[in-house]
Amino acid sequence: MRVLFMHPDLGIGGAERLVVDAALALQNKGHTVSFLTNHHDPSHCFEETRNGKLKVRVVGDWIPRSIFGKFYAFCAYFRMMYAAFYVVLFQSKEEKIDLIFCDLISLGIPILKFAEHTPKILFYCHFPDQLLTKQGGFLKRIYRMPLNYLEEKTTGAADGVLVNSKFTSRIFSETFKTLNITPEVLYPSLVTSSFDITSPIDHSVTDIDDNATIILSINRYERKKNLPLALKAFKLLEGNLTKHEWDRAHLILAGGYDSRNLENIEHYDELSVICENLGLKDKVTLLRSPSDEIKVKLLNRCRMLFYTPTNEHFGIVPLEAMYLARPVIAVNSGGPTETIVHEQTGFLCESTPEDFANAATLIIKDQKLGEKMGDMGRKRVQQRFSFEAFTEKLNQIVINLINRRST
Known part of the structure; x- marks a missing residue:
């Protein structure tokens, strides 16, 4: 047809x-x-x-x-x-x-x-x-x-x-x-074949240490995506982690950015200001419209994914992270409640920096927990969302x- x-x-x-x-x-x-x-x-x-x-x-x-x-x-x-x-x-x-x-x-x-x-x-x-x-x-x-x-x-x-x-x-x-x-x-x-990339991320894309503990957020630069939640939750980790753990932690906000879209431009600048005010300038990387290849490499490189929108209609990014065996921390509403299994493939949290930070702390301090959640997430995508x-x-x-x- x-x-x-x-x-x-x-x-x-x-x-x-x-x-x-x-x-x-x-x-x-x-x-x-x-x-x-x-x-x-x-x-x-x-x-x-x-x-x-x-x-x-x-x-x-x-x-x-x-x-x-x-x-x-x-x-x-x-x-x-x-x-x-x-x-x-x-x-x-x-x-x-x-x-x-x-x-x-x-x-x-x-x-x-x-x-x-x-x-x-x-x-x-x-x-x-x-x-x-x-x-x-x-x-x-x-x-x-x-x-x-x-x-x-x-x-x-x-x-x-x-x-x-x-x-x-x-x-x-x-x-x-x-x-x-x-x-x-x-x-x-997911067209899963496009996510089976094993080559490491190029340092020209992000100048982050190879030993860094990366928390990744992927969402368009729009206010409804609630990206400040990721920044505020990340800041709270400083009080939850040891100095060594905090020194290694890094947050990447990657997302769609259209230079024709005024909100994209304004919100990117707003997030940059929030980073400055929270003292996170050197701990956060803002990436605009990364290619599909770079996005997959970032997902492979990160320890976990922050997914911050409330009442998201579905949310494809959590599936992408789960397929690549990364635990997902998301708001307990909308589509993610149908894709993420709480405390099995990640955490479904209240839309507060405290809840997100506490969940992230558990994954950072217990590497086996993150690996177990990642494995279960990949199996769930293969079984339910292939x-x-x-x-x-x-x-x-x-x-x-x-x-x-x-x-």
Whole structure:
């Protein structure tokens, strides 16, 4: 079958990793896949979308991302509607499309229904978009009302809806009350072959001693990711560890950084100031948009992973760390409660520096504990979140959706 993936911005993030993996999975099953997106920067994307393994077409990048620094959601919706019209007017006439896989923005779904050959529409809801924006004042609520209404109605127009966790499924039902839909859970997965890198990290990337005890955090430079929690928890370790243990400890904050994104720029600077104020300038490294290869090497090199977001929809990074046998310390909410087993593959903590620091102290002081948790985490990923299982389930979902046409 021919499957078209429509995604707003093919950058670096959990949502992007999911759709790229979904495309690879269906491609491995013999389907013809391609991407249509509003923006794709070869210097800020996943390798598979850059090296030609996945075909990418960009349309509508000339449409502004904001109006005088405001109306980001409206512009994003308009850009994707433009892409949907492009599919109907041009792409569906060039090639037969059996299924369109959309995510993040649903407003184009009713438009796509007019494409030639009437392709099935599968929508992947990472999280309701209306819950990803701050509520703001009266004018903001007035601005969001029609967008929220349209999000709900257009999501309901899809032929099938998927979500990334049971947590998101519950939030979906609570948010879209008028939809009589029970979305199917398709957990994100890992292309584990890309994580089997054994070469050491280059010192040109990070000038950290080979004997350092590294705590790693991987998250985009966004305020909702709660990265200051990692810094404050790390600072508390100074009082929990011996001088020798503290001297060896080092925290790395690595994450997606887009120079077009004002919040990324501001938050990176805010974190730098927090490091200065906590006296951690020489104990913390801030890395911007490390490559996939560097990220894997960092995960191989670290002792544990800090995962700080609250109510994260799923969270692919904990799976990556667990596959590489690293214990994960995460907030006890959202998707991580479905991937991490408390006190077996890591720790699920309250969102406080004290809880994170205490959990990290146990792992630093008991190396065998960390190794045991790491081994159990790797087995859990292999058993529950393998790319093979992900591929089989997605392929069956797609086949069932296509076959529904004849019933």
